[in-house]
Amino acid sequence: xxxxxxxxxxxxxxxxxxxxxxxxxxxxxxxxxxxxxxxxxxxxxxxxxxxxxxxxxxxxxxxxxxxxxxxxxxxxxxxxxxxxxxxxxxxxxxxxxxxxxxxxxxxxxxxxxxxxxxxxxxxxxxxxxxxxxxxxxxxxxxxxxxxxxxxxxxxxxxxxxxxxxxxxxxxxxxxxxxxxxxxxxxxxxxxxxxxxxxxxxxxxxxxxxxxxxxxxxxxxxxxxxxxxxxxxxxxxxxxxxxxxxxxxxxxxxxxxxxxxxxxxxxxxxxxxxxxxxxxxxxxxxxxxxxxxxxxxxxxxxxxxxxxxxxxxxxxxxxxxxxxxxxxxxxxxxxxxxxxxxxxxxxxxxxxxxxxxxxxxxxxxxxxxxxxxxxxxxxxxxxxxxxxxxxxxxxxxxxxxxxxxxxxxx
Amino acid sequence: xxxxxxxxxxxxxxxxxxxxxxxxxxxxxxxxxxxxxxxxxxxxxxxxxxxxxxxxxxxxxxxxxxxxxxxxxxxxxxxxxxxxxxxxxxxxxxxxxxxxxxxxxxxxxxxxxxxxxxxxxxxxxxxxxxxxxxxxxxxxxxxx
Amino acid sequence: xxxxxxxxxxxxxxxxxxxxxxxxxxxxxxxxxxxxxxxxxxxxxxxxxxxxxxxxxxxxxxxxxxxxxxxxxxxxxxxxxxxxxxxxxxxxxxxxxxxxxxxxxxxxxxxxxxxxxxxxxxxxxxxxx
Numbered sequence: 038x039x040x041x042x043x044x045x046x047x048x049x050x051x052x053x054x055x056x057x058x059x060x061x062x063x064x065x066x067x068x069x070x071x072x073x074x075x076x077x078x079x080x081x082x083x084x085x086x087x088x089x090x091x092x093x094x095x096x097x098x099x100x101x102x103x104x105x106x107x108x109x110x111x112x113x114x115x116x117x118x119x120x121x122x123x124x125x126x127x128x129x130x131x132x133x134x135x136x137x138x139x140x141x142x143x144x145x146x147x148x149x150x151x152x153x154x155x156x157x158x159x160x161x162x163x164x165x166x167x168x169x170x171x172x173x174x175x176x177x178x179x180x181x182x183x184x185x186x187x188x189x190x191x192x193x194x195x196x197x198x199x200x201x202x203x204x205x206x207x208x209x210x211x212x213x214x215x216x217x218x219x220x221x222x223x224x225x226x227x228x229x230x231x232x233x234x235x236x237x238x239x240x241x242x243x244x245x246x247x248x249x250x251x252x253x254x255x256x257x258x259x260x261x262x263x264x265x266x267x268x269x270x271x272x273x274x275x276x277x278x279x280x281x282x283x284x285x286x287x288x289x290x291x292x293x294x295x296x297x298x299x300x301x302x303x304x305x306x307x308x309x310x311x312x313x314x315x316x317x318x319x320x321x322x323x324x325x326x327x328x329x330x331x332x333x334x335x336x337x338x339x340x341x342x343x344x345x346x347x348x349x350x351x352x353x354x355x356x357x358x359x360x361x362x363x364x365x366x367x368x369x370x371x372x373x374x375x376x377x378x379x380x381x382x383x384x385x386x387x388x389x390x391x392x393x394x395x396x397x398x399x400x401x402x403x404x405x406x407x408x409x410x411x412x413x414x415x416x417x418x419x420x421x422x423x424x425x426x427x428x429x430x431x432x433x434x435x436x437x438x439x440x441x442x443x444x445x446x
Numbered sequence: 447x448x449x450x451x452x453x454x455x456x457x458x459x460x461x462x463x464x465x466x467x468x469x470x471x472x473x474x475x476x477x478x479x480x481x482x483x484x485x486x487x488x489x490x491x492x493x494x495x496x497x498x499x500x501x502x503x504x505x506x507x508x509x510x511x512x513x514x515x516x517x518x519x520x521x522x523x524x525x526x527x528x529x530x531x532x533x534x535x536x537x538x539x540x541x542x543x544x545x546x547x548x549x550x551x552x553x554x555x556x557x558x559x560x561x562x563x564x565x566x567x568x569x570x571x572x573x574x575x576x577x578x579x580x581x582x583x584x585x586x587x588x589x590x
Numbered sequence: 591x592x593x594x595x596x597x598x599x600x601x602x603x604x605x606x607x608x609x610x611x612x613x614x615x616x617x618x619x620x621x622x623x624x625x626x627x628x629x630x631x632x633x634x635x636x637x638x639x640x641x642x643x644x645x646x647x648x649x650x651x652x653x654x655x656x657x658x659x660x661x662x663x664x665x666x667x668x669x670x671x672x673x674x675x676x677x678x679x680x681x682x683x684x685x686x687x688x689x690x691x692x693x694x695x696x697x698x699x700x701x702x703x704x705x706x707x708x709x710x711x712x713x714x715x716x717x718x719x
Contacts, residue, residue: 100683102606107683109617110604114647117604118655148514168713282498287587289491292519294512298498305507313512339640340606340617341700347613350714353704360707406601407683446484 044256048267050175051260053182055268056275057323058138059131059230059387061316062380064272065296066445067223068279069289071212073205076273078224082231083269085424087261088417089232089395090240092402094257097244100407104241106337107407108397120393121338125331127390128235130383132327133366136162137376138320141293145313152373159367162324166359171246171345178322184315188274191303191312197281205280214287222438222445225431226381229388231269232428235323235330237394242333246344254411278303291377331362381444388435391428399425478541481534482548483589485527489555490586492523493579496559500576503562504569517563524556544589551585558582593681598623598633606684607636607673609691616671616697618685619643636678636685639670639697664698671695 067075096104105124109117139162140154165174211220249257278299279290290296293316300312329345336343336355343355370376399421402413413421499516502508508516531549536542558578565571593601598621607615616638624634641663644656660668671694679688696704708714 102683106606110606114604114643115649115651118647118651145512145515148511148518150518167711168716286494287490288494288498289488291488291491291523292516294499294516294519295495297512298495298502298516301508301512302498302502305505306509309508309512336614339643340614340619340638342614348715349711350704350709351613353708354700356708357703 044259046176046180047256047260048264049183050179051264052179052267052271053185053318054175054179054322054326055265056182056185056271056319057131057230057233058134058320058376058380059233059384060272061138061275061293061296061319062377063223063226063230063384064276065279066290067227068276069283069295070215071205071220071223072280072284073202073277074208074210074212075220075224075227076206076276077209078227079231079269079272079276081427082228083266083272084420085228085427086232086236087265088420088424089237089398090261090265091258092398092413092417092421093237093241094244094249094261095254095411096398096401096407097241098249098251098254098257099409099411101245101250102407103238103245103333103337104398104401105238105334107401107404109338111400111404112397117338120397121334123390123393124234124238125334127383127386128238128327128331128334129362129365130369130379130386131233131235132324132331132362133369134376134380134383135320135324135327136363136366137370137379138293139317139324140370141376142313142317142320145294145297145316146310151376152371155367155370158321158324159363162321162328163360163363166325166328166345167349167356171243174325175243175322178318178325181318182315182322184311185271185275185319187300187304187308187311187315188271188278191300191308192274192277192281194303195278195281195299197277202277202280216442218438218442219446221434222442225388225435225438226384226445228427228431229384229391229435231272232391232395233384233387234390234394235327237398238330238333239326242329242337242344246346251411293377328359328363328366332356332359378444385435385439385444388431390432392425392432395425395428475537475541478534478537479544481530482541482544485531485552486548486586486589489524489527489552490583492520492527493555493559493583493586496520496562497576497579497583500562500565500572500579503565503567504572504576510566514563517559520559521556524552524559528552528556548586548589551582551589555579555582555586596633596681601681602633602636602685605681607638607687608684609687609694610679610689611691613691615673615687615691615694617643620646620670622672633675635675636673637670638673639668640699641668642670662699664702668698671697 064079093104096102108120112120136155136159137151139158140151143154143158144151211217244257275296282299282302283290297309297312297316301309332355333343335358341354342352344352349356369379401407403418405412496517499508499513503513531545531552536545558575561575561578562572565575596602602618602621605618607618609615618636619639620637620642621633622635622637623631626632640659641656644652644659646652647655660666673687673694677687677689678685680686
């Protein structure tokens, strides 16, 4: 009974923790411009993150080591260093975007300009990372993130033309007014939003922080195969809400207030309160995860003591990296760069960095030295390799598409 | 290793020169037109969003604090559209005419969007503001 | 448990080193080898330190890393943490030692940050569990 409870809790946390600022921005922007014509990318992306997160969970549970701890010994210190620099910079940019998202959520509730909230949000973020136990932190923000289910409720009560939305799902081409280049650009952004690199760093390191063993393989798999697809459903609901309210009149989404608006229109003030809470929890939870991930990547390359299981003074280098990363994230925002733009840029560079993150996972998950009988099966490898090809295509296309379309135009 | 360093330095130099040259090339009528159309399109998005917020406010579906935040976002968008337009060099008389047509619409957009926030709970004021905004959106949509 | 034959570059180099309690000590950044009486090479000690790693990597990247490590080192003379191979208990997905990390020297960067930054923040002794 207790186990069932903890598994359910884990799945709920995975659902609520799935959406972050990248999904909030990319899905509502895409919904407003393309209707549901790019929804298939979300599905493809969710399957991809499931395939690779399962590998990470398995590596963590069997070898008791997070995947990126193993990258250096398999790829060598040189390549792993390139990998580290790329992954760290992207994670830092994502962290900055998430902090911006937290500040924007608070602005929606208070109407006080987000820049005033940025330092406060960052400070609270750091205090939580410093003091709160790992599991409590994960659970609280994951469960609060479930508030985003309000997008599903809002979609239903908007009573959308389901037939039209359904038709758009199968239309695999850009609508009038959009080009194949913008279609491609948003496809890459959506894909990167679903597969953001920090998610796998965090998932594998989190498994070690929660002391997973072989017994927890089932928990890990249920989190991934049930939690993530349901989280992906929230992303699709977000997209559909924008598709219903904005696409027909040709409104483009470029702010978080627009992301929240469909819920208010459908459900009123109570819905609005819930969606603001959901956006806050989703971005704050993701800020915690990216902040830790920034520390994980560097500490795991050099072999430093990392994580929240030991007293901070015994992982001084790790905590210093986390602290400095948060400060750098704040610095990016204090240049008055629009957090939504920071998010869009972070998605493009996430796409570029995806191969750095995902290739090593596939390599390690096939290593009998670490995994023994739990190495990838044929199906997993077939899927893994297929996704690696897709990831490479997205990575190569990301920058050219960004330049050609001028960040989507 | 040294060769690679020079290649990288060369690429950076080329990128920097391209960026500088792109800035110095005199603007064309077509380039200017596309700047104007982009500004008009973005302003129309903001205006229509403000109208939707106004509608929601009339039905008591949003808090005043949210209205303030959303109006602020919409006005930011219009401000960006205005400064993009003002900063671009006008290449010729045709462009000047286009600019004179669009710029007043943009400045009016900013003012009318603000009306949604100042209307508060006043039902009639909100209705008037959203009507104005929809009319403006039509005008912005008609720019070509 | 230790793999036989032990391949230095495959089983040892760059692998995580943990102490008796599973605390992370560092990575195997370099190795000290010696020729035994029978003429075969054997591992004498594990070296841990960013400076040692930088020297092993070599090239621009490695030299930069070594230079940064020297900069960050409090005394300016970075000696690697040397762990005699006798205290290696097991080589698995990590290199496990048969001693506690308290018995080993703490890297100077860690020590400096502990004393001057992290240790000064309230709650630094609070375990996260």
